[in-house]
Amino acid sequence: MSSKTPRPDSFDELCERLARDRETMPKRLAQTATYMFGHPDEVAFGTAATIAQAAGVQPSTLVRFAKAIGFDGFSDLQTLFRERLRDRNQSYEVRLSALDHGSEGDEGRLLLSGFIAAGQDSLARLEQDFDSAAFDRASALLASAETVYLCARRRAFPPLIQMRYAFAKLGIRSEICGSINGIDEDLLAMATRQDAAIFVSFLPYSDQTISMARQLKEQGVPIVSISDSPLSPLVPLSEVCFKLTEADFAGFRTQAAAITLAMALTVAVADKRRRHGPQA
Known part of the structure; x- marks a missing residue:
């Protein structure tokens, strides 16, 4: 029995894997990959039905696509898109508060x-x-x-x-x-x-x-x-x-x-x- 494809740990890792493997994917899976990475926000918030319709595939194709790249199902894959959106949309106040200012007076140089x-x-x-x-x-x-x-x-x-x-x-x-x-x-x-x-x-x-x-x-x-x-x-x-x-x-x-x-x-x-x- 073949081992399961490892699940990508991050959105960037997912992009790298698909960029490498998309040309060898079946036509419908490659079509799904192209849509998803052209519309990541819609994938994060949409339903399997609406995403499949927009991508021009069947909802079952989304599940097949997710499992082919190491996820348990489409909802598991969608979680990665939502995590990416959450990280991207963190407020500028949060970004500013994360800065390490070091010793007083060095903020500008840092x-x-x-x-x-x-x-x-x-x-x-x-x-x-x-x-x-x-x-x-x-x-x-x-x-x-x-x-x-x-x-x-x-x-x-x-x-x-x-x-x-x-x-x-x-x-x-x-x-x-x-x-x-x-x-x-x-x-x-x-x-x-x-x-x-x-x-x-x-x-x-x-x-x-x-x-x-x-x-x-x-x-x-x-x-x-x-x-x-x-x-x-x-x-x-x-x-x-x-x-x-x-x-x-x-x-x-x-x-x-x-x-x-x-x-x-x-x-x-x-x-x-x-x-x-x-x-x-």
Whole structure:
């Protein structure tokens, strides 16, 4: 009798296992994995019936999926999603109270040192996992675009503000989407195959961002994305998807890797256009 698959101890461990094993899963189980990690909040709060309907599978498939990856049943798996949500949603007051201030008068230095260490960790992982070939493909794709559309929401938005500013200074036409002006769909409707887009989204993935990516995919617009997991819903929509791991300090996550990668892409695009023209 074969031994039972070990149960993942954390949401991160679950993500790592599914990223490794999804390609070898039966079609319906892989479909279930893709939905669950694109909609983790819905999985945490939904019922087996509503989740199965949204994922396009039978409720029994959820049970089969859970048992295949080491859980006793779907409710056991759902507990892991709820624990992730609880940890993510702890109040900022709780995060602040968890800080170790050390001796009086050192609070500022300790805070700065903590965030510097987290930023250095994020950048070290970015350098370690850097894919030169993917970076060259992405920068060439963006350099050939007539207009670069920049799309993100919430905490994924800051890297695009930096790109928008730099593109303007470098004479590269871009449009930023995901703001509060409410015209994103109209703006994206003007994008063509001669354009390109950059999307940034991290767990929990913004439904608006993914919807914008699907719209551009249907219009034939090539997409470069920055996300955080091989299970990100941006992966199948993108020509190139960079997967980043951002470190945090006391529950406050840095964006050191995302901002650094975004700036490197911006300058690479400008350099290609300078050397080869817009049709690089």
